[in-house]
Amino acid sequence: MLSNGNELKVLVVEDSKVTMRALCSYLERMGIHNLLTAETGQAALEMFRNDRPDIVLLDAILPDIDGFDIAKQMRALEQGQDWSAIIFLTSMSKDDDLARGIEVGGDDYLMKPISEVVLKAKVRAMRRLVEMQRALVDVTRQLNGANKELQRLSTTDGLTGIANRRLFDELLQREWRRCTRARKQLSLVMVDIDYFKQYNDNYGHQLGDVCLKAVAGQVARSALRPGDLAARYGGEEFVLVLSETDMDGAKWVANHIRQHVAELKIKHATSPAHFVTVSCGVSTVTPNDQLSMEVLLKSADHALYAAKMQGRDQVVCADYGQARADTASYI
Secondary structure (H helix, E strand, C coil): CECEECECEEEEECCCHHHHHHHHHHHHHCCCCEEEEECCHHHHHHHHHHHCCCEEEEECCCCCCCHHHHHHHHHHHHCCCCCCEEEEEECCCCHHHHHHHHHCCCCEEEECCCCHHHHHHHHHHHHHHHHHHHHHHHHHHHHHHHHHHHHHHHCECCCCCCECHHHHHHHHHHHHHHHHHHCCCEEEEEEEECCHHHHHHHHCHHHHHHHHHHHHHHHHCCCCCCCCEEEEEECCEEEEEEECCCHHHHHHHHHHHHHHHHHCCCECCCCCCCECCEEEEEEEECCCCCCCHHHHHHHHHHHHHHHHHCCCCCEEEECHHHCCCCCCCCC
16 A cells, blocks of 8 residues: 555755756656655655655765665664655666666666656556555565464463463473572472362352452463463463462462462362462472472472462462372362
8 A cells, every 4th residue: 555545745845946846847757746755864854754655766976965875764664664666866877876776675667857758667667566565565564463463372271261281381381490500499389279060060160260260360460570471271270370479479479379379269169168269389499400300399299289289278288309200189
């Protein structure tokens, strides 16, 4: 799409009034009436910045700024936005001068004195190039947007809207490596909805989904820093990565999650508490080359299992040395 629908906008930069009048006359006979004119480089740059023409007819020699420098500055002003064609108007015919114009961003040349026939041919050619280039830019933007959306969808849990297991695995690996290098602690909080199977059996899966979304929201609000991540681990289980956080800090976060979920007051008739609660398992390690991430994961899972066995609706912190390869399953 051109700058004004299908109407071509042309900026003519020329300090010779005679040449300026001739060029404008030629362009108007082509049916181009959206014309901008400038007699100095400074004025040309200001018009380019504010009006963004489709084609610039640029005198290579101007009284204040060299035409080659103007072209270079115009290209810098574009900053990846809509491209404008630049045609140099020059009486210079040396190969070095022509090469310099291409290097600074020029697209073509018109030798003075300007031929109306040649001008018309080159302007028509540049119009086609501008239209094709801008169409390509539009397609590229659409593809980039689609790729970003696909990336977001591939790392987001479709139901709860928080990170999915894939993104959790990626971030945990990254934070593990980073904390290993920095010799910083890394904590993990596993969160499981108590008696969720009974909740689904009693209220149905539709309300079960509503419950999962509400709990996910409370877990997500605790991931405040760039290295933190709240994710759905699977089913009714969630996980929170807390980078550079010690055991006390992770326990504090886990208790806040538990309290925030309780404050939702989601009715759960088949739970001893009569509303939805969560159990949390916390594990903290200082990653190093002698440990694996499995130690952190299994110890957090073991702590969560202990919280379940000790009555649910509580937080248990694990010693990573207690991690078991045969982590128990629970309801």
